[in-house]
Amino acid sequence: MTTRLSRRALPAVAAVVLLAACTGGGGSTGEAAPAAAGTAAAEAAQSAPDPALRPFYGQKLAWAACKDAPRTEGVDPASVRCATLKVPLDYADPSGATLDVAVARVGAAEPAQRAGSVVINPGGPGNSGVDAVLGGQRDYDGPLRDHYDIVGFDPRATGRTAPVNCLDDRTRDSWLTTDTPGPEHGKLLADACRAKYGTLLEHLGTRDTARDMDVLRAALGDRKLSYLGLSYGTYLGSLYAEEFPDRVGRLVLDGAVDPAKPIAETNIEQYAGFDRSLRAFAAHCAQQPQCPFGTDQDKAAGRAADFLDGLKRKPLTTTGGRVLTSAAAWAGVMDVLYGDEGGWDGLATAIDWAMNRGKGDYLLAYADSYNKRGGDGRYGAAADAYTAIYCADGATDVPTGDALRDAYARMAARAPLISRHEPAATLFDPDCRSWPFRSPEKAHPIASKAATPIVVVGSTGDAATSYANAQQLVAQLGNAVLLTREGEGHTGYGHSACVRAAVGAYLVDGTVPAAGTRCASDRG
DSSP: OBOOSSOOBOOOOOOOOTTOOOSSOEEEOOOOOOOOHHHHHTTTGGGOSSGGGHHHHTOOOOOEEOTTOOOOTTSOGGGEEEEEEEEESOTTOTTSOEEEEEEEEEOOSSGGGOOEEEEEEOOTTTOOHHHHHHTTTTTTTTHHHHHEEEEEEOOTTSTTSSOOOOSOHHHHHHHHHOSOOOTHHHHHHHHHHHHHHGGGGGGOSHHHHHHHHHHHHHHHTOSSEEEEEETHHHHHHHHHHHHOGGGEEEEEEESOOOTTSOHHHHHHHHHHHHHHHHHHHHHHHHTSTTOTTOSOHHHHHHHHHHHHHHTTTSOEEOTTSOEEOHHHHHHHHHHHHTSOGGGHHHHHHHHHHHHHHOOOHHHHHHHHHHHTBOTTSOBOSHHHHHHHHHHHHHGGGOOOHHHHHHHHHHHHHHSHHHHSSOHHHHHSSSOOTTOSOOOSOOOOOOOOOOSSOEEEEEEEEOSSSOHHHHHHHHHHHSSEEEEEEEEESSOSTTTOHHHHHHHHHHHHHOEEEOTTOEEEOSOO
């Protein structure tokens, strides 16, 4: 799935089998399952928060076969459908320009038991919910898919919904791998995006996407929203709960972003998490006889960072003629650190080939995965959607003056290894200082008055979104419960059958995990 409020992409979720038990029992929400589509559809237009939005809320989705949808064994192709949702570009001007939002659905496996829809957001920002559903048709097997349509949509600027792609592929290759990004680095992207997309950039904030999601809820025929949001998707879900508390059904927020933290604080905390994961990876490597960092667990991480930083002076030319720079190598390491220990040995091998054989191809392949570069050398919209949405949400929180100097000092103290390569690249990830448009959104505690409890999943070893974030989000939401996964890796749903079972029980039956419930990871 996908990540963060540095919000990069996550590994794909493993096939879901909702069978494993968690420690601790749970209670019911007491709320009935969502109404069938036919019952709620007649009320959809009346649920619009503004009478001028009723045509959008009252629309019916015209489901049809999806173009190039993969065929998945055990899934009826007739249940896999796509549609287009019409939303206003500017919710302050519903009679003005509109956007077409791409939507995909895998229908309930047991239509007679269908209770409604569960909307999925795989994170990012910039990742495609349509692709997450079409490419993971079996990821929700079990009671969840028996009872619910699994629905994904492409948020503004992503996938098939007004995609933002500002740089040509060759320019992006250079832009992503430069080791010395000066003040003009962020401005180059900002100017290119402004020239191609103009005022569209003003309407890409997450609150606009939350409003689109409420229109989608109505078009699906559901009185309340059932939702599974991962990483950045927790921020989208949180804003939805704040904006539409009376429409909150069963929400699960996994890999929590803390909406109260501004950009600099979020990045400091996140890179501190990656610094910790780098040290854990290097210590694990040092226990192996062929570790390229040696066998001293206390020195291994420093030796790894020294090599990666040293590529600034001595980059490696790969087989295809591309260059493994320090920035690219660090991106490759980050790609693996988003996952759990299962990827660590492969990363050690890739670094070994670069350190001891002068071959950077494998490490560059990890960097391409992180940067969403296809095998044909092309980039999709995810990279620029990440920046456009992030900056629309938080550009007003960029530190300056004494606050900036303090932020640099705290980054160096909390993430000394992973930030020393290029401190500005970690603190400004992405760089919103030159961004031409932004929403009024500022970091703030979420003030949701939703009557239905919200389940927040936090993982103790999550480098990208800390366990503390999950605790803080639960405190902000008030009517929420924390489900804990023990272990490394970003988000819990793809790493623990216990978490999947608890999430499925909540979404299907309304069974809230008991306070203090802790789950083991699938991998030890």
